[in-house]
Amino acid sequence: MVVENPLIAKSRKPGNFVILRIGEDGERFPLTIAGADPVRGTITLVVQIMGVSSSKLVALEPGDCITDLVGPLGKPTHIGKIGTVLAAGGGVGVAPLLPIVEAFKKAGNRVVTVIAARNKDLIILEDEIRKWSDEVIVMTDDGSYGRQGLVTAGMEEIIQRENIDECIVIGPAIMMKFASMLTKKYNIPTQASLNSIMVDGTGMCGACRVTVGGKTKFTCVDGPEFDAHQVNFDEMLMRLGGYLQEEKRATEIYLQKL
């Protein structure tokens, strides 16, 4: 979705996210900024329908207003000229990966990207990723598109034939956990962009806290990217499930109302 917000379009950097709210009764939730056009004054958000808030967002028509939108939040990705970068995106995680891939390529790096999803329909932004990558491998769980297998299979193939200086992984927490375990085996410095539950997004409440290197950090102000090998993914996965019951019930009620 392309959203008009000239101030955020101008000040945003790759890796930043926004917090949105749909309707006066809506909850606050984060989405990474997938792209921006400072000239037109717009930002691009990619959203997958998961529950109530994402459904409400997708239900908006062109011309509608998002009730509240604030940003840019989070620390931007540290982009440098380091050599060869392996970028790995799972599902809707490819959206926040795109601006990072673009930035690393523009900084003069060789960029090899693996994008993965459960099936062909969930592979997104392939053309845009190809535009900014030297090589792209597409993986699907069911083999309906590209190669069959998990993202880690594609990553390992590349790792074994090239010298990778840094890796970026963005996707569902479980995907980032296993991708991180893989790169740890090969001692490749890896950044993961975490998708913790948030309320304010400005460091005020601690809902998004994660343990990194044994210390508590806030995803919204210390992250959203962290050294993947230091992240306690099991704890993060556990915290992501903190509102499962409430989320399920809310979705049921919302679908009934429609």
Place this chain on the structure above:
Amino acid sequence: MRSKTKNKERTQIERVKMPELAPMIRVKYQDREVNMGLELDQALKEATRCMDCVNPTCIEGCPVSINIPKFIKYIEKGDILLAAATLKETNALPAVCGRVCPQEKQCESKCFYVDKLDKPSVAIGHLERFAADYERNSGAANIPEKASPNGIKVAAVGSGPASLAFAGDMVKYGYDVTVFEALHEIGGVLKYGIPEFRLPNSVVDFELENLRKMGVKFETNYIVGRTSSFEDLREEGYQGFFIASGAGLPRFMDIPGENSNGILSSNEYLTRVNLMGAAMDDKDTPVLKGKYVAVIGGGNTAMDSVRTALRLGASRAMIIYRRSEAEMPARIEEVKHAKEEGVEFMTLCNPLEYFADEKGRVSGMRLNRMGLGEPDSSGRRRPMPIEGSEFELDVDLVVVAVGVSPNPLVPSCLPDLKVTKWGTIVVDEDKMQSSISEMFAGGDIVRGGATVILAMGDGRRAAENMHNYLQSKSNN
């Protein structure tokens, strides 16, 4: 007025009792105010107790030196609107302060009755609230006089009590004032922190509307330093900045199990309930509910959290505080109300560890008992663990309310801004001016977690000094 009633008669009157909603009724409602307010006759009678001392020590106890005898004598005379106007000469938000100030540590502690007569003080706080509510309900719009506009733009960062007080004064001096707020609602702690059963949002909204009527502009969803930089705002013509972004950074205890589900900071818990309306069915934001709730801490935020938990259906709502009740920083009235509502006070107890079930949800905690030793740096007796006193408690929701720190977001955008190691902004204490000359600061971002009245005092002082600074700049 002094001669109208003899002091001997005045001192015979018993201190008024604030009408309160019955505890067993009020624990069912998040949004019903506990203190119901004085009636006119009660206020007149209480105002008569004030002896209009020649040397009013009560004023010394007030952080912003409100002329207390003056407003109370107006009430005694029946000129309630003049009483409200007197309050507003010094205090931007009397309806708020009358409800949330710790009067027992401030004005009322210095009242002649307490000092010399060993009797309950004049109920200054209740009278302040009465006058402010009366004015609000009377519809008599008291829009103060403004100087003619001088066209100079100033910005306030944050929309809590410090900025609201700053904005109210600056707009009166004739400045073009914009208040920038990161959240989607205005008011800071007044909205997200203090529950409706203590401070109704309608009271806050009325004051905000008054500021709008005076010409103050508000921008929500705007993080100064991120959405635009300070440099961008300077280019837009802003010549002065008041940074009052508050102490919105939660503190945790860093003990094992603290990241389990069902353990929240008080900021998160109260923001979900107060700002996002999570307890209401028609609001999307959820809040975790518990039957056995422990709130760690002994201040007003802890009281707010534990009383909220009761209202959300807790069977047991416990305060866990490492010192004794005498050392608790909370307002005495909050502690009293909490006890009436059935909150259990487990003082001289300290959490050691949390346990969780197989899904990662907190299920219990281990604590030990404390004894009090010699005073520490805060002047209070230091709590020391008692060996062998460990015990366990079943809990399914924990709220950590052990204090807050300054939110680092804004200071991190200003590398030249001098801050302490705790993240508070360093200012000249009289002028509230920071190390960057056109930037002033006040409220919790300077003091750490403190009170509404202190924040407002800072806002007013900053306004006066920024006004002097900008006037002398334009004269040069």
